[in-house]
Amino acid sequence: MTGACGPKPIPKAAPFSDLRCPWRSLVNGTPEAPEQIIYIVDDDEALRDSLVWLLESNRYRVAQFASAEAFLEAYHADMAGCIVLDVRMPGMSGLELYECLRERHATLPVVFITGHGDVPMAVSVLKKGAVDFIEKPFSDRDMLKLIEQCLATERESRSRVRQDAVVARRLDLLTQREMEVLELIIAGRLNKQIADDLGISIKTVEVHRARVMEKMEANSLAELVQSVMTCEAARGRFVD
The missing domain is CATH 3.40.50.2300 (Response regulator)
Structure with a gap:
């Protein structure tokens, strides 16, 4: 069966x-x-x-x-x-x-x-x-x-x-780089650490971060993290 x-x-x-x-x-x-x-x-x-x-x-x-x-x-x-x-x-x-x-x-x-x-x-x-x-x-x-x-x-x-x-539909709007920034945000990394991890400037990180917030329609970092971590479709990627 x-x-x-x-x-x-x-x-x-x-x-x-x-x-x-x-x-x-x-x-x-x-x-x-x-x-x-x-x-x-x-x-x-x-x-x-x-x-x-x-x-x-x-x-x-x-x-x-x-x-x-x-x-x-x-x-x-x-x-x-x-x-x-x-x-x-x-x-x-x-x-x-x-x-x-x-x-x-x-x-x-x-x-x-x-x-x-x-x-x-x-x-x-x-x-x-x-x-x-x-x-x-x-x-x-x-x-x-x-x-x-x-x-x-x-x-x-x-x-x-x-x-x-x-x-999940909002996550699909993110570019590959925005997704990488989001993953590091979820991991608790600061802007300077994200810049070092990705080999980009802090200013570029700030731009990507702002776009992530806009596309995810999040009003705060806490709201962004909570929405992603409570989404079943996203847990496999963002949770070890």
């Missing part, structure tokens, strides 16, 4: 803005956030219908799938929301689907629906990153509480990734 589910490798020379950015559509230069949808994946039609009614009655958007394979075929990286996933299903199980999604670096939070005998199994996936599990039979209140928890988690994660995408 690993071969079929695994992501394609990203070339080392890929621009920062190409690295695991889930949203490609842009509005005024900012990634457009997709709408949150609750994806129900369960082979039990009656349970799916019941959950759809509950969630739509509470003004959630819902999509349902009768099998893990059907969801996997429809899955794409732009999806936002959460997954309500049955542990046991014919064919690909919920656990197998979850592992496959992890291999694809999916960020959708998952709530597992379990029977009594599946609780130890569900606990094991919590350690791998699933948000929670809910045991059948469950109350509407408990399900709605878990759903809202999942959506809040996903919104927070999406906000971080969106900011990463903005910073």
Whole structure:
């Protein structure tokens, strides 16, 4: 399964803005956030219908799938929301689907629906990153509480990734020399030290530094460093 589910490798020379950015559509230069949808994946039609009614009655958007394979075929990286996933299903199980999604670096939070005998199994996936599990039979209140928890988690994660995408696009605007200056700034080097390291004048360092600040839209050195160091796409280059 690993071969079929695994992501394609990203070339080392890929621009920062190409690295695991889930949203490609842009509005005024900012990634457009997709709408949150609750994806129900369960082979039990009656349970799916019941959950759809509950969630739509509470003004959630819902999509349902009768099998893990059907969801996997429809899955794409732009999806936002959460997954309500049955542990046991014919064919690909919920656990197998979850592992496959992890291999694809999916960020959708998952709530597992379990029977009594599946609780130890569900606990094991919590350690791998699933948000929670809910045991059948469950109350509407408990399900709605878990759903809202999942959506809040996903919104927070999406906000971080969106900011990463903005910073990554700004990094792509830097010239090679500006990137070298930025690396030395991140390393804590002073202008004179940067000039010595690169074999250029202090005045030239100041010019490059000003351009870096402008392109990165940073109002202070602290803001510049923080924006770069919190950008996942940039950590591999700027963090040893």
